[in-house]
Amino acid sequence: QITLKESGPALVRPTQTVTLTCTFSGFSLRNSGEGVGWIRQSPGKALEWLALIYWDDDRRYSPSLESRLTITKDTSKNHVVLTMTNLDPVDSGTYFCAQRVLMPNGLSIYPHWGPGTLVTVSS
Amino acid sequence: DIQMTQSPFSVSASVGDRVTITCRASQGVSNWLAWYQQKPGKAPKLLIYEASTLQSGVPSRFSGSGSGTDFTLTISSLQPEDFATYICQQANTFPFTFGPGTKVDIK
Numbered sequence: 001q002i003t004l005k006e007s008g009p010a011l012v013r014p015t016q017t018v019t020l021t022c023t024f025s026g027f028s029l030r031n032s033g034e035g036v037g038w039i040r041q042s043p044g045k046a047l048e049w050l051a052l053i054y055w056d057d058d059r060r061y062s063p064s065l066e067s068r069l070t071i072t073k074d075t076s077k078n079h080v081v082l083t084m085t086n087l088d089p090v091d092s093g094t095y096f097c098a099q100r101v102l103m104p105n106g107l108s109i110y111p112h113w114g115p116g117t118l119v120t121v122s123s
Numbered sequence: 124d125i126q127m128t129q130s131p132f133s134v135s136a137s138v139g140d141r142v143t144i145t146c147r148a149s150q151g152v153s154n155w156l157a158w159y160q161q162k163p164g165k166a167p168k169l170l171i172y173e174a175s176t177l178q179s180g181v182p183s184r185f186s187g188s189g190s191g192t193d194f195t196l197t198i199s200s201l202q203p204e205d206f207a208t209y210i211c212q213q214a215n216t217f218p219f220t221f222g223p224g225t226k227v228d229i230k
Contacts, residue, residue, distance in 0.1 A: 046127075047167065047210060047221040062218040063124070096166055107155055107173055108214055113166035 002026030004036075004097050004114035012087050012121050022080040022097030022114060029055050029075045035100030036080040037110065038071065042093035052100065053080055087121045094118050125149050125213050127222035135230040140201045144225045146194040146211035154190045155215040161224070162207045171196065172214070201227070 008020035020038070027034055037052040051071040052060040061069050070083040080097060094116040101109050126149035136142050146156065154174040159167035169178045171187040174194055184199045198205055206229055211222040 046223045047212070049218040049220065052217065060217045098166075103173075105173075108219075109157065109169065109172040109178075111169045111178060113168075116166055 002099060002112045004099060004112060006095055006097050006114045006117035008095070008117050008119065010118060010120060012119060014088055014121055014123055016087055017083060017085045018087055018091075018119060020082045020084075020095055020097075020117060020119070022082070024078050024080070024097070024099065024114075026112075027099060028078070029053075029073050029080070031055055033102035035102075035108070036073070037098050037100055038080075038082045038095060039098060040091075040093045040095045041116070042090065045093075050084075050095075051082060054100075089121045092119060092121045124218055125152065125216055125220050127211055127213060127220050129209075129211060129222040129225050131225060132223075133226040133228065135228055136201050137230045138201055138203055140230075142198040142201055142205075142227060144196045144209050144227075146189075146196070146222050148192045148194075148213050151191045152213040152215035155213060156187075156189065156194045157212045157214055158185075158187055158196045159210045159212065160205075160207045161210060167210060170209075198227075 004024040012018045035054040038050040041047050053071045068085045073080045096116045097114045098110040099112040128147045130145045156174045158171040161167045170181050175187045186197050188195050208224040208226045210224045
C-alpha cells in the first residue's frame with residue numbers, strides 16, 4: 001500500500017522560509033523511474049505544480065518559483081523535502097505531495113497523493 | 124507554461140444525468156492529459172490518464188476522449204458520490220499545469 005503524508009508549520013511569517021516534508025511508504029526513491037512532486041492549492045486558485053524530484057536526483061521546478069524553491073530527498077528515511085524562501089501571503093494554501101509513476105510509454109502519472117498540509121502566511 | 128481552461132465553470136445536474144466537461148490546452152499536449160476528481164478538503168483523485176485510460180478502480184461510467192488541445196470528460200450516469208470538482212492536467216510539458224476545475228453540484 002502506497003501512502004504519502006505532508007508535514008510542516010501551519011503558520012509562517014512573511015519573508016520567512018518554510019520547510020515541508022513528505023513522508024512516504026510503499027515505494028522507494030532508490031528505484032528507477034520513481035519520483036515525488038509537490039503541488040499547492042491556494043484558495044480560489046487552480047492547483048499549481050511546484051517541483052519534482054526523480055530517483056536519480058534530477059529535479060524540476062516551476063519556472064515562476066524556481067528561484068525560491070529547493071527540493072531534496074532522503075532515500076534512507078523515505079522523505080522528500082521542499083523548501084520555499086521569502087514567503088508572502090499569496091503563498092498560503094494547501095501543499096500536497098504526490099508519487100510519480102512512470103508508465104511503459106514514458107508518460108508520468110500521479111495516482112497517489114498525500115492529504116495535504118495547510119500553510120498560512122501571515123504576520 | 125501551457126495554459127489549461129475548462130468549461131463550464133460549474134454544472135448543476137441530477138442523479139442519472141449524463142455530464143460532459145471540456146478541457147482545452149493552449150498548445151498541443153498530444154494525449155498526455157489526466158482528469159482528477161476533488162472533494163472539499165481532500166486531495167485530488169486520479170480518474171483518467173493518457174486522455175482516455177481509466178485508472179484502476181475507477182467506475183466505467185467515467186470516460187475521457189480527445190487529443191492535441193481539446194479533451195472531454197464524460198460521466199454517463201451521475202451517481203451521488205460523483206458530486207465534486209473535476210480538474211484536468213496536462214502531463215506533456217513541465218510544469219504540469221492544471222485547469223481551474225468544473226464543479227458538479229446537485230440540481
